[in-house]
Amino acid sequence: SEYFAENMNIWTKLPRWLFNGTVTSMVEGLAKADFKKASPINALENCSGKSFLFIHCDKDTVINPAALQELTAKAQENNYAEQWIISDCRHIDGFAEQQDNYINNIITFLNNHLN
Secondary structure, three states: EEEEEHHHHHHHOOOHHHHHHHHHHHHHHOOOOOOHHOOOHHHHHOOOEEEEEEEEEEOOOOOOOOHHHHHHHHHOOOEEEEEEEOOOOOOHHHHHHHHHHHHHHHHHHHHHHHH
């Protein structure tokens, strides 16, 4: 999907031009993966009545903040979705930097949304 094509160079630290349609197709073939099926946006197509908490660090350079907005908007079409944006942290550092706050936010979300 576009998401994978746009982010492969970030994840692999290789030049963006390597991840044109040909290379992406080769990776899908070798990994026996379908990037469209693996896309979080596409996964929400057949999802309704669920609750989502999207957690993002404000200094994340791996996942674009626009992707968070797009994902949340898509989830909110047929579900409940909220965002928690953690200040002053990079990708995946939120738990390490704000462990108590992280745990409390998740427990609160689960208590409010588990049926």
